[in-house]
Every structure is written in C-alpha cells, then in structure tokens.
Amino acid sequence: MYIKSIELEGFKSYANKQLITGFHPQFNAITGYNGSGKSNILDAICFLLGLTKLENIRAKNMTDLIFKQGQASVNRAVVTIVFDNRDKDKSPYNLSDHDEIVIRRQITLNVGKGPASTYILNGQATTSNKIHDIFRGVGLNVNNPHFLIMQGRITKVLNMKPDEILGMIEEAAGTKMYDQKKRDVHKLIASRDLKIGEADRIVMEILIPRMEKMKEDAKILVEVKKFEKIKMHYERKLDAFIYYQNIMNAEDNNDAANKTREKIQSARDRIQAIDNEIAENEQLLLDIEKNKNETDSNNEIEKELKARTEERVNMEGEKDEVAEAIKQIQEDRKRKEASIEKDEKLLEKKKMELNKILSDHDAVDKQQSKDAEDAKRYRLEIEALTRGMMTNEQGEQVSIEQKIQESRTETAEIEASMKTAQNRQERLKPRVQELTKQIEKHKKQHTSEMAEIRAREAEVDRFTTEMQKLDFNEVADANMKERAKTLRNDIDEIQAGMARLLRTVGKGRYEFVYRDPPLPGFRRERDVLGTVATLFSVKPDAKAYTYAVEIACGNFQKIVWNLSANGVLWLLA
Missing domain, CATH: 1.10.287 (Helix Hairpins)
Structure with missing residues (x-):
C-alpha cells in the first residue's frame, strides 16, 4: 500500500484546493527550496494518519491547521489521500477487496464550539479509532514516539537501549496493538x-x-x-x-x-x-x-x-x-x-x-x-x-453465559494472536541482538573516527592560530595553506572511509543517484552519508526478518545527511 495522490484544501499554507499526483511506489523524499511547502505536505500526511501530538506538526491547536486560522474566509482544512491497495499481501485488515483506499480528514471551525474533526473512509463516515486500527495494522502508528524522527533526534535513536529498540520493533510489527486489545x-x-x-x-x-x-x-x-x-x-x-x-x-x-x-x-x-x-x-x-x-x-x-x-x-x-x-x-x-x-x-x-x-x-x-x-x-x-440471563440497559434479556463465552472467545482469539506475535517476537530477538551488537560496533568505530576527526580539526585550528601569530611570510603562508589543505583532504578521506564502511553493510542493495544541491560549501563525500539501506545489512540466514527490519527502520530510501556538515538532518518520506 502506497500513496497515489494527495489533495489539500485550506490546510496550513494551501488555501485553495491542491492536487498532488504522480507518486512513485518507492516515493520516500520531498525536496525543494526553503518555504516551498515541503514540511506542510509531511504535516498533512501525519495529520491524516491520526497524529494527536500537534507540536510534531508545528501547531498548538487544531485551529492552527486551518489557513490563516480561519481568518481569511476559509473555515475548514481538508486532507484527502488515495492509497494504492493492489498489493493484497500488505493490505489492511478487512480492506483487501478494495484496490484503492480513499481516506479523508476534515477540520471544520464552528463558531463558539471550536474545531470539529471528522474522518471519511471510502465515502463513509467513520471514527478515529477505526482509522488508527487500519494504519496500526500495517505498522503505521503515527503516535509512536519513533514514527516521526524530527531534526536532531537521529543520535537519540542510535543511542537507544536494546529494550527500547525491541519496543520499537514490536510497535512496527503491530504486536502492541494486540497487547492493548488484550488488556481491554x-x-x-x-x-x-x-x-x-x-x-x-x-x-x-x-x-x-x-x-x-x-x-x-x-x-x-x-x-x-x-x-x-x-x-x-x-x-x-x-x-x-x-x-x-x-x-x-x-x-x-x-x-x-x-x-x-x-x-x-x-x-x-x-x-x-x-x-x-x-x-x-x-x-x-x-x-x-x-x-x-x-x-x-x-x-x-x-x-x-x-x-x-x-x-x-x-x-x-x-x-x-x-x-x-x-x-x-x-x-x-x-x-x-x-x-x-x-x-x-x-x-x-x-x-x-x-x-x-x-x-x-x-x-x-x-x-x-x-x-x-x-x-x-x-x-x-x-x-x-x-435461566442464566440478565437484563441490559435497554431492558432486554441477554444470556450471561453467551456474553461470557463471547468475551472468552474474543480473548482466546486475541491471546492466539498475541501468542503468534510473541513467537514472531522470539524469532526476532536474535536478529535484534545482532543488530544491537552491530550498532554498538559501529558506534565505537564512529566514536574513534570522530575523535580522530576532532584531533585533526584541532590540529588545523592550532596551525591556523600559529599562522596568525607569525608575521606574514608568503613562503610560510603557502606552506601552512598546503598543510591545511593536506589535513582537510585527510579529514575528507577519513569521512569518506567512514561512509564507505557504513555503506558496506548494505552495499549493492540500492543505488543512490542524485544531483548536488545548490548549497554553499557542499561536499558529496562529506555531507551525504547515503540512504538508510546502505547503512546496514541483513545476514543471509536472517532474510525472513527483512520485512520486520524495514518496518522498524522505516523506508530504506530515506536520505541521511551529515549533521556536522550542514547542521540539518533531512528524513523525508
């Protein structure tokens, strides 16, 4: 299931109806100049998925999502997304007979009552809980703390403990939904x-x-x-x-x-x-x-x-x-x-x-x-x-045993699903431990290389300071510049080697081709680490768990930019 088209009307900066089509099945990034509306499209997708933590989409309340907060003769915000559902293996539960799934969320500003939110699924009004269940059934829990990794939080994810990583994988695998239903x-x-x-x-x-x-x-x-x-x-x-x-x-x-x-x-x-x-x-x-x-x-x-x-x-x-x-x-x-x-x-x-x-x-x-x-x-x-009956709130007689049996049957079904999920979780544990070890290994390697980079940078700074203290000499100045250039090249080679080392985990799986963006001082080897898929690999004997890893990590085609180069992390999908 992937996005085919997005329709925006009255949502944030989109006052008039805007239809965005032509999405590729492996669409995973939005690029463009500052202020062109990239973040608003991502906010619209998260809004339709049922996001409840509005600060993640830069809003204090629902009114902030309406164009100019409803002060420009626009009193509603509408987001409609059409999903391609022809892949029945990844289809949501009870929706496999639909080749297209059309979900619409609308906020209407009511005078004196505040904004009202409504959902429409394939032309029929529905509840937010049903929409959440649909997306959670395919591993899209937008309210999961790790679903949307904002700028500057990739380091926190890399430093997660094994139990936190396991919780993220459980959420991605959809087992937590059954845990909640079992508790209910x-x-x-x-x-x-x-x-x-x-x-x-x-x-x-x-x-x-x-x-x-x-x-x-x-x-x-x-x-x-x-x-x-x-x-x-x-x-x-x-x-x-x-x-x-x-x-x-x-x-x-x-x-x-x-x-x-x-x-x-x-x-x-x-x-x-x-x-x-x-x-x-x-x-x-x-x-x-x-x-x-x-x-x-x-x-x-x-x-x-x-x-x-x-x-x-x-x-x-x-x-x-x-x-x-x-x-x-x-x-x-x-x-x-x-x-x-x-x-x-x-x-x-x-x-x-x-x-x-x-x-x-x-x-x-x-x-x-x-x-x-x-x-x-x-x-x-x-x-x-x-007779084993009881009277409900409407005065009708219902069977106590029948109600208990229904509840027990539902509990048994959920427990069976939980058991299946737990078995799946047990099967994933070795892979999680292996991934954790690899992460720790890369962390140590990354730490040592970063220490070396900082040492080289300190050396550059020291030479620069010494150069400034000396009287100007063309020969000495040329020598110092040559030395600084050599050090920068060494730094670039170290960073490139680190990038190659990280890419060796998933080398050959995906080829990342791009054009250099118009950014001052941009360096391809230093600034671009590559796609997520090139940063790790799956062992041959663990191919059965690639889908779980993909769900846990998100789209493999997401682009990772070096924080130290531009101070910006772009993870757009």
Whole structure:
C-alpha cells in the first residue's frame, strides 16, 4: 500500500484546493527550496494518519491547521489521500477487496464550539479509532514516539537501549496493538465478572428475600382484600338498611305529623265550638239570672242552666285535655324533627364514610396493581437470572453465559494472536541482538573516527592560530595553506572511509543517484552519508526478518545527511 495522490484544501499554507499526483511506489523524499511547502505536505500526511501530538506538526491547536486560522474566509482544512491497495499481501485488515483506499480528514471551525474533526473512509463516515486500527495494522502508528524522527533526534535513536529498540520493533510489527486489545478485553471480562457477582449477590441477598416476603405479603393481601370485600358488602348493606329505615321513619313521622296536625286542627275546632257554646251558655245564664225571680215556671230553665253549667265545666276540662294533648303532640313533633335531623346528619356522615371507603378502595386497588407489576417484574428478573440471563440497559434479556463465552472467545482469539506475535517476537530477538551488537560496533568505530576527526580539526585550528601569530611570510603562508589543505583532504578521506564502511553493510542493495544541491560549501563525500539501506545489512540466514527490519527502520530510501556538515538532518518520506 502506497500513496497515489494527495489533495489539500485550506490546510496550513494551501488555501485553495491542491492536487498532488504522480507518486512513485518507492516515493520516500520531498525536496525543494526553503518555504516551498515541503514540511506542510509531511504535516498533512501525519495529520491524516491520526497524529494527536500537534507540536510534531508545528501547531498548538487544531485551529492552527486551518489557513490563516480561519481568518481569511476559509473555515475548514481538508486532507484527502488515495492509497494504492493492489498489493493484497500488505493490505489492511478487512480492506483487501478494495484496490484503492480513499481516506479523508476534515477540520471544520464552528463558531463558539471550536474545531470539529471528522474522518471519511471510502465515502463513509467513520471514527478515529477505526482509522488508527487500519494504519496500526500495517505498522503505521503515527503516535509512536519513533514514527516521526524530527531534526536532531537521529543520535537519540542510535543511542537507544536494546529494550527500547525491541519496543520499537514490536510497535512496527503491530504486536502492541494486540497487547492493548488484550488488556481491554481483560478489563471487560473483569468488569463483567464484577457485574455477575453483584447480580448474584443482589439475587441472594435482596431479590430472593424480597420475593419470599412478597409471597407472604401477597397471601396476606389476598386475605385482607377478601375480608375488605366482605366488610364493604356488609357495610353497604348496613348503610342501605339505615338509609331505608331513616326514609321509612321520615315517612312515618310525616304521616304522624299530618295526623297530629289534623288532630290539632280538630281539637282547635272543638275548642272553638266549646268556646262558642260557653259564650252562649254564659249569655243564657245571664238571662236566667235576670229572670230568676220572675216565676216558678223557670224551674225547668234552672235545671237546664244547671245542666249547661255542668256541661261547661266538662267542656273546660275537655278543653284542658285537648290543650295538653296539643302540647304533647307538639313536643312529640319536636322530638321527631330532632330525630329526623339527627338521622339526616348520620346519613350524611355515612355517605361521607362510604365515599372515603370507596376512595380508599381505589387507592388499595392502585397499590395492589403496582405491587402486582413489581412482583411480576421481580419474578421475571429472578426467572431470567435462574435461566442464566440478565437484563441490559435497554431492558432486554441477554444470556450471561453467551456474553461470557463471547468475551472468552474474543480473548482466546486475541491471546492466539498475541501468542503468534510473541513467537514472531522470539524469532526476532536474535536478529535484534545482532543488530544491537552491530550498532554498538559501529558506534565505537564512529566514536574513534570522530575523535580522530576532532584531533585533526584541532590540529588545523592550532596551525591556523600559529599562522596568525607569525608575521606574514608568503613562503610560510603557502606552506601552512598546503598543510591545511593536506589535513582537510585527510579529514575528507577519513569521512569518506567512514561512509564507505557504513555503506558496506548494505552495499549493492540500492543505488543512490542524485544531483548536488545548490548549497554553499557542499561536499558529496562529506555531507551525504547515503540512504538508510546502505547503512546496514541483513545476514543471509536472517532474510525472513527483512520485512520486520524495514518496518522498524522505516523506508530504506530515506536520505541521511551529515549533521556536522550542514547542521540539518533531512528524513523525508
């Protein structure tokens, strides 16, 4: 898999859309004058690969990646790279059916919210984790500290310890990705085990005792409801009987009151008649008194008067009795009215009690329904746990064993991959040790040669100083210049010999042809050490590990410039 084309729009110095095509499969360097945009192309590649450490691409935040930080009517930065994927042996996982892989990363500047980053893989939106997994699967972990070796850090890489070199090779081989996934799966299994243990504890300590209590409460509730129905039945009958009795008493009292009213009216009429007769008798008595002395013929009248007097006395007695009866009837009426009023109040009270009982009954029904729903839910949970199921966040029942089995299967797969990677790592260890020894050997040789170079340079400086102290003499000056030239030639020969020594490791594998750049004081033998491939070699019996070494070292066609000559190290790909 290699780069076919790069499209930049709004990224750093590229305000308008720029399409760069024509990449060679072994493209490994970008050359050009200062300020021509070489570093921005490298930054764009690292940005698309998912670089998170922005200082490696000379930016403090995402906004710095947008052209003029979004202040020039450009509010987004887009990088699109098309990869040639026809080599299926080096294809990313699950993408071998694509001959081209198009990955696009875009940063959009949202007002008030900051920049938002999105990824698009072959026209479909995706996540940064998936993009990282794709590149890590082919040994491109852009966030690895050794993926991008910036200017001045080659010495640090050369001075790395064996375990650091091994870690770099593991990262290049892609085994660390499986280590991380294995750790994640182990964490997931531990979390699931904790949840299962917590579920078992809840079942044993809370749900089962609660279910037993709920069963007892359900039995008691059934009995209580049964007796409440019986009680309510008889209370309704009692209220109906009291209501009926009060109605009947009210009707009887009304009839009695009507009869009493009739009796009172009849008694009043009788009293009026008696009063009239008494008045007539009194008038008659007066007339008799007037005529008392007239004749003896009035004896009959006297008898009649006497009879009338007795009748008057009797009528007055009857009047008193009627008045007493009226008084008694009125008192009875008052008592009846008071009893009716009391019965009406009692009836109203019973109605209120009945309404309260009905309301309480509705509340009991609602609580009973809620308790029944809770009991049903707890019963379903217990039944699910009994069947080895558990309820997830969406309320769906899933198999605990199935989840555990899936996790174990995934763990087994990852462990198998890890075992394969570890075996591969074990096979690489001898080669790593050999490379480490070679590095140490070249380091010592490099140190001794550098010491000799510094000694020669010191000698040149000493001669130059002595020449300056002497009075000017053309012959002496010519001799000193000749001596300095000889020393410089010796230095160049030593450096060239060192370069030849380093190139003997990979001599014949790659031929490096280039034109001298327009740099003042440039010397081919001194300034250019060659490509990475010419700086080491692989033993014939270790040819199977060349791919791992290539992944660890990066592209073999990278160009190494001498730091002491120009103070610049170019490693461009």
